[in-house]
Amino acid sequence: MADDTAVDAFGTPGDTVPSESVTIYDVAKLAGVNPSTVSRALNRPGRVSAATERRIRAAAETLNYQVNPMARALPTGRTSIVGLVVSDITNPVFFDVIRGAEAAATSAGYTLVLTESEESDEREYERAQRMLRMVDGMLLATPRMSDEQITALARQKPVAVVNRLVDDVLSVVPDVQQGIAEAVRHLRSHGHSRIAYVPGPALSWMARRRGELLAQRCEWAHIELVTLDPVAPTVAGGRSAAVAVRDSEATAVFAYNDLIAIGLMQELVETGIRIPTDISVVGFDDIFGADFTSPALTTVKSPLREGGDHAMAALLARVTGAEISADGFDLATTLVVRGSTGPAAR
Template sequence: MADDRVTIYDVAKAAGVAPSTVSRAFSRPGRVSAATHAKVMASAKALDYRTTAPATQERGVRHQRLGIEIADLTNPYFAELVSGMQEAAQEQDFLLLLLDTVEDVDRERASLESALDVVDGIVLSGTRLSDATLNHLSKRLPVVVLNRRVAGLDSVTPDYEHGMGQAMAHLAENGIRTVTYVAGPVNSWSDGERWRAARTAARSHDLLVHRHGPFAPTIAGGEQAFEDLREKLPHAVVCYNDLVAFGFLVAALRAGVKIPAELSIMGHDDIPLSRYLGGGLTTVVTPKRAQGSAAIERLIRRIENPSAHRTPVEGSLPVRLVPRGTTGPRGQA
């Protein structure tokens, strides 16, 4: 078997142990029994398995740490995402180093630069950096991107088209004719994909859809969006995320708007609060834990054998609409 096709998973299968055990046998031999260590080493030798590392790590041993970039630590969406990452990383004996960029490109760039020498790879879950910058970063260590596709890089994204299709179908079934998409950050790839999918789905259901924004992906951003639209409200708004939807909902209720009789409101992400606020927020659910876990597993494969996959791996995870109290038949109290 050729060197560049033998991975830690091949060794694990041959030795009859978990991939994480193989990882410990090489990086922390004191954490496995002598018998297990000997079995792993024998299997690795038989398969001619050689541990390799990216160029930035050739100077020393592996760190067993992964950098996790998130756009806003205060957004509950990232808590579940990181939880999935942490579970997957712990199984493979890696620690996570959290990098909160607070939606600031300069801070993101500085944080990533500082982390390069202390992590073995990075997951970018809310990056606002350019494609060129991300490709340059990937030449220095393995990178996996979430909620965005970048040519040449591994990525894991939700199926925005399917999710928005369900959303528009639900609104049309409830007598909605005019929809406003309340946009998120101007440089957000996922925002652009949601808007593209919204236009396509709206045409399929004879809905008139407009885009309004950008707005900060926060409750305050949602409140500002309502103030901008309050003089001429559409039948429904589909918001960039649940936080924006909450802000829009609270501002609408303060102004005496009847929800959903006069206005239906929908978000994205299904953060925990979505299920408990009033009759609940209608939202498009993304598989956050599964997405985080898939990203970590893919990143570790890149770290263990950088040349095993010469082309980027792109994955799309299913999403689903969860109707709750903020959407319903128009005109009914």
């Protein structure tokens, strides 16, 4: 009832004024409050009473008033905008990272802006530099640029990294060791003694990390590991690795990510190789669609949404001067067994 009365007092939604001519003082006059109260209500929700905030927002809507983040940044030095850079917007692995980061940003009253690098370290650094001018902080998801470039960005404004570890930069990295250990035990229990690894991009820190941990676990389990040449982290990249996988004489293959695993499976099946009868395939990340393949893909599930959420929350805490230790985040990986793995071929 209170909301209806407020809207009636301010007129109908059709009686609007062009937003360009409306100022915070017009909103304050219509709402019957001070301009500073309008600023608190619109820029930092919860700083005024709920009734007053509703009245101010109703006035702003009636007048078609929009907060200008650039103008707001002049007295405060903050835009309430935060940036996110991903290496490939078409890669499903980033869907949940983006959702998690967006949820954390929205809950803190920030607007998220997004750009991609198309797997280019040069474009990534260039676009990050450009974005950094307009945001309060930046989250880099699985970045391809060098540690030195990331550190240079972090010297300018708060920066956080997800799926990569950079010294002296806030980094949120899932514990991939647990999931890889489970995958190796799973393959060993099925009699596999020779495994091939298809790495992702040469510039990918996570590709190297997964390869190193896989080598350690295979050595411990007395499994021979054959590391193949890096490929693009795409379905096409997986297809391109099929000949090398076949020639490796491995009975199982571990792919850097699910897209590579899916492309590899497609190419192998088309050449008459049966999965998992002739070769078992394991992916990584458990992206949307990993269970759509035939057979469904066995993969190491990574907490992608939680990683994006935690990394953004930690970044915004740093933007506001608070401190959050990334070590406190529980981001374990785990094996999801489906139909693409089975007993080693005899």
